[in-house]
Amino acid sequence: MLFVEVLTRVLGEGQLTVIDASGRPHRIEGARPGPSVTMRVHDRWTGLRLAVRPRLALGEAYMDGRVTIEAGGDIYDLLDLIGRNMQALDATPMVRWSYALQRWLRAVEHYNPIGKAQKNVAHHYDLKDQLYDFFLDRDRQYSCAYFRTGDESLEEAQLDKKRHIAAKLLLEPGQRVLDIGSGWGGMALFLSQQFGVDTTGVTLSASQHAVASRRALEGGLADRVRFKLLDYRQETGRYDRIVSVGMFEHVGSAHYVEFFTKVKDLLTEDGVMLLHSIGRMEPPGGTNTWLRKYIFPGGYTPALSEVLAAIEKVGLWVADIEVLRLHYAETLRHWRLRFLANREQIKQIAGYDDRFCRMWEFYLAGCEVAFRYMNQMVFQIQLARRQDAVPLTRDYVIDAEGGLHRPRSMAAE
Amino acid sequence: MLFVEVLTRVLGEGQLTVIDASGRPHRIEGARPGPSVTMRVHDRWTGLRLAVRPRLALGEAYMDGRVTIEAGGDIYDLLDLIGRNMQALDATPMVRWSYALQRWLRAVEHYNPIGKAQKNVAHHYDLKDQLYDFFLDRDRQYSCAYFRTGDESLEEAQLDKKRHIAAKLLLEPGQRVLDIGSGWGGMALFLSQQFGVDTTGVTLSASQHAVASRRALEGGLADRVRFKLLDYRQETGRYDRIVSVGMFEHVGSAHYVEFFTKVKDLLTEDGVMLLHSIGRMEPPGGTNTWLRKYIFPGGYTPALSEVLAAIEKVGLWVADIEVLRLHYAETLRHWRLRFLANREQIKQIAGYDDRFCRMWEFYLAGCEVAFRYMNQMVFQIQLARRQDAVPLTRDYVIDAEGGLHRPRSMAAE
Numbered sequence: 001m002l003f004v005e006v007l008t009r010v011l012g013e014g015q016l017t018v019i020d021a022s023g024r025p026h027r028i029e030g031a032r033p034g035p036s037v038t039m040r041v042h043d044r045w046t047g048l049r050l051a052v053r054p055r056l057a058l059g060e061a062y063m064d065g066r067v068t069i070e071a072g073g074d075i076y077d078l079l080d081l082i083g084r085n086m087q088a089l090d091a092t093p094m095v096r097w098s099y100a101l102q103r104w105l106r107a108v109e110h111y112n113p114i115g116k117a118q119k120n121v122a123h124h125y126d127l128k129d130q131l132y133d134f135f136l137d138r139d140r141q142y143s144c145a146y147f148r149t150g151d152e153s154l155e156e157a158q159l160d161k162k163r164h165i166a167a168k169l170l171l172e173p174g175q176r177v178l179d180i181g182s183g184w185g186g187m188a189l190f191l192s193q194q195f196g197v198d199t200t201g202v203t204l205s206a207s208q209h210a211v212a213s214r215r216a217l218e219g220g221l222a223d224r225v226r227f228k229l230l231d232y233r234q235e236t237g238r239y240d241r242i243v244s245v246g247m248f249e250h251v252g253s254a255h256y257v258e259f260f261t262k263v264k265d266l267l268t269e270d271g272v273m274l275l276h277s278i279g280r281m282e283p284p285g286g287t288n289t290w291l292r293k294y295i296f297p298g299g300y301t302p303a304l305s306e307v308l309a310a311i312e313k314v315g316l317w318v319a320d321i322e323v324l325r326l327h328y329a330e331t332l333r334h335w336r337l338r339f340l341a342n343r344e345q346i347k348q349i350a351g352y353d354d355r356f357c358r359m360w361e362f363y364l365a366g367c368e369v370a371f372r373y374m375n376q377m378v379f380q381i382q383l384a385r386r387q388d389a390v391p392l393t394r395d396y397v398i399d400a401e402g403g404l405h406r407p408r409s410m411a412a413e
Numbered sequence: 414m415l416f417v418e419v420l421t422r423v424l425g426e427g428q429l430t431v432i433d434a435s436g437r438p439h440r441i442e443g444a445r446p447g448p449s450v451t452m453r454v455h456d457r458w459t460g461l462r463l464a465v466r467p468r469l470a471l472g473e474a475y476m477d478g479r480v481t482i483e484a485g486g487d488i489y490d491l492l493d494l495i496g497r498n499m500q501a502l503d504a505t506p507m508v509r510w511s512y513a514l515q516r517w518l519r520a521v522e523h524y525n526p527i528g529k530a531q532k533n534v535a536h537h538y539d540l541k542d543q544l545y546d547f548f549l550d551r552d553r554q555y556s557c558a559y560f561r562t563g564d565e566s567l568e569e570a571q572l573d574k575k576r577h578i579a580a581k582l583l584l585e586p587g588q589r590v591l592d593i594g595s596g597w598g599g600m601a602l603f604l605s606q607q608f609g610v611d612t613t614g615v616t617l618s619a620s621q622h623a624v625a626s627r628r629a630l631e632g633g634l635a636d637r638v639r640f641k642l643l644d645y646r647q648e649t650g651r652y653d654r655i656v657s658v659g660m661f662e663h664v665g666s667a668h669y670v671e672f673f674t675k676v677k678d679l680l681t682e683d684g685v686m687l688l689h690s691i692g693r694m695e696p697p698g699g700t701n702t703w704l705r706k707y708i709f710p711g712g713y714t715p716a717l718s719e720v721l722a723a724i725e726k727v728g729l730w731v732a733d734i735e736v737l738r739l740h741y742a743e744t745l746r747h748w749r750l751r752f753l754a755n756r757e758q759i760k761q762i763a764g765y766d767d768r769f770c771r772m773w774e775f776y777l778a779g780c781e782v783a784f785r786y787m788n789q790m791v792f793q794i795q796l797a798r799r800q801d802a803v804p805l806t807r808d809y810v811i812d813a814e815g816g817l818h819r820p821r822s823m824a825a826e
Contacts, residue, residue, distance in 0.1 A: 148806055283725045303725050309718040312696045321734035325800040387738040393561055394735065398811050
């Protein structure tokens with residue numbers, strides 16, 4: 001079995017048993033101890049595809065029930081085992097070659113005009129509304145939370161994320177704030193409610209727009225918060241503050257200069273922007289094929305060097321860059337555990353089938369592993385038109401968050 | 414006068430009077446009010462050079478007494494006036510074209526093998542030892558200070574810089590620390606004395622090495638701090654922490670991958686590095702010609718995108734990036750005022766002539782203006798081999814510095 005042969009060469013840690021289509025087990029042992037997982041590959045064709053195009057084939061086979069986990073946990077545990085061994089896998093010539101090809105195709109793939117952007121967004125964010133209630137926090141923050149200690153509930157960590165971002169925005173009552181990619185409105189509503197600012201949110205998802213607008217009305221904030229169903233490139237006017245959380249992943253690398261040019265146009269002379277996005281701590285390259293096909297069409301995870309090159313070209317000041325490591329792994333763990341706990345309700349109430357649930361489980365588990373073992377991270381870039389638009393030191397961030405009497409951060413060891 | 418014609422087109426703010434070789438004044442008025450300066454150009458040839466190659470010619474003419482300031486202050490005030498109008502100047506086609514050419518020549522210029530690096534360092538850092546005492550702080554910190562309020566003395570701000578960097582290094586007693594570009598030893602001595610770590614400093618300057626070694630002996634720290642006269646590329650071994658302050662500017666862009674590869678090799682598995690360097694908040698490009706010719710041969714100011722591209726290639730984790738804006742303008746102001754106050758002593762005791770003093774004054778004034786009005790800044794990049802080598806949040810930095818009872822940071826307004 002070719003798939004087994006490839007894995008035998010790269011498994012450095014843990015133990016994997018693969019049961020092939022004829023029922024024969026193949027045991028692969030890493031040199032170092034680690035988790036032990038048994039998977040079954042139900043047909044020969046799947047076995048071949050796993051060897052040739054593993055990144056796409058494993059997710060598809062799991063969705064279709066052609067790969068199942070027989071012992072040692074569930075799909076997360078299989079992906080966790082693969083994640084631990086990923087560095088060795090990435091070094092194999094076949095995998096390296098496929099990366100080079102992907103990079104070459106990237107510019108074409110990432111052409112993302114206004115109409116296409118809308119379709120890509122609908123694919124993911126216009127899913128049945130109840131689905132998100134079954135795994136997100138109550139405010140439906142669909143982006144990386146901020147874990148100050150690592151022990152918080154998801155609700156607390158998402159609230160801390162909003163506070164952390166608000167601190168970096170240096171808000172004052174009456175300021176005009178633009179939220180690019182405003183989702184279900186949680187961030188915009190929070191900023192207006194807590195800081196007395198006037199917020200405009202733009203989103204391309206019709207169902208998110210409807211939910212957010214209803215929340216503004218019900219919360220009595222409709223005079224201070226409005227949501228528009230609009231591509232950010234069509235927005236005009238000037239804003240004191242701009243925030244964008246978890247939207248930049250959909251912009252596409254060919255459009256970064258366009259994005260920051262628009263941001264510069266929309267910012268007042270002493271304006272400040274906070275950009276929160278997933279990034280990769282490695283050279284620019286392709287995004288996982290399975291993820292682009294099934295979950296985020298048009299999605300692309302930038303390297304910091306790419307983002308900064310675009311900002312330098314446009315001529316904005318980078319005032320600060322925070323790299324949030326592991327926070328998204330924790331967030332995704334919370335989401336996956338909630339999703340699994342609500343699986344039956346998702347099928348009965350939201351009306352999704354088993355294949356959809358396996359697809360979603362694979363997505364959440366795969367992303368968690370990518371943030372835990374590979375080079376995925378989240379960055380927050382604070383931008384301004386003038387270098388003196390934010391204070392000289394970063395002390396004000398902690399200060400705005402309530403100082404050090406709050407729980408201390410998790411130690412590295 | 415061609416020089417006057419160019420300036421007439423770009424002066425948007427303030428007023429400049431140029432007295433030409435025949436004694437005739439040319440008055441150039443900006444549309445907006447601002448400082449007013451009168452300069453004299455003593456011969457026609459200088460007038461022509463100022464128009465064609467202003468960045469090199471102005472400094473040379475000032476050094477040689479062929480440009481003098483007649484009213485409205487001194488050379489700083491002239492450069493300040495130019496700095497305020499720099500954005501318009503940069504947009505003229507002639508200046509843009511010269512930038513493109515410089516970029517093209519960069520890779521050749523920046524070839525910096527070990528022998529050449531040593532010569533470049535000697536040019537600047539092996540100047541007569543007393544010179545630095547006449548403008549630096551007592552600890553001879555020859556890099557950007559950290560102004561928490563903006564009202565501190567230079568001594569306080571340099572101490573805060575060392576504290577700030579130490580906080581990001583997460584030091585523990587007994588750790589092995591490497592200081593790449595250790596200068597006169599101030600940082601290495603501070604870290605060992607305050608945190609009980611074992612520090613090795615490497616420098617290419619013979620006179621810095623002698624001073625630093627003497628300080629370690631005299632301070633009774635010779636068992637915990639050692640200095641080597643060595644190119645960092647020749648250093649071997651493993652270090653828990655690496656710090657490099659104000660040395661990366663001499664590495665040269667063609668050698669960034671080599672630099673970070675060496676850093677990775679020298680770091681332990683859970684090691685942390687703090688890189689402090691001047692950067693430019695604009696696309697990669699050439700460094701000021703006059704500065705490279707007279708002050709820092711081999712010097713190059715990187716854009717963040719270049720530095721990050723190299724780090725991504727090498728495969729280190731960026732844990733944090735702080736962009737220190739305006740701090741170096743303040744630092745340079747302190748240095749220039751001290752230099753001017755000690756000018757007679759510099760000539761009498763250190764034995765430098767008027768031309769050298771004008772050169773040095775031009776260097777300090779020009780750099781201050783570049784940090785105040787143009788796109789120069791200082792970045793601190795925290796690097797690690799493992800993403801969990803530093804805590805999840807940045808709260809520990811403030812914590813290690815003594816918390817918020819210390820003076821609050823300067824507000825933007």
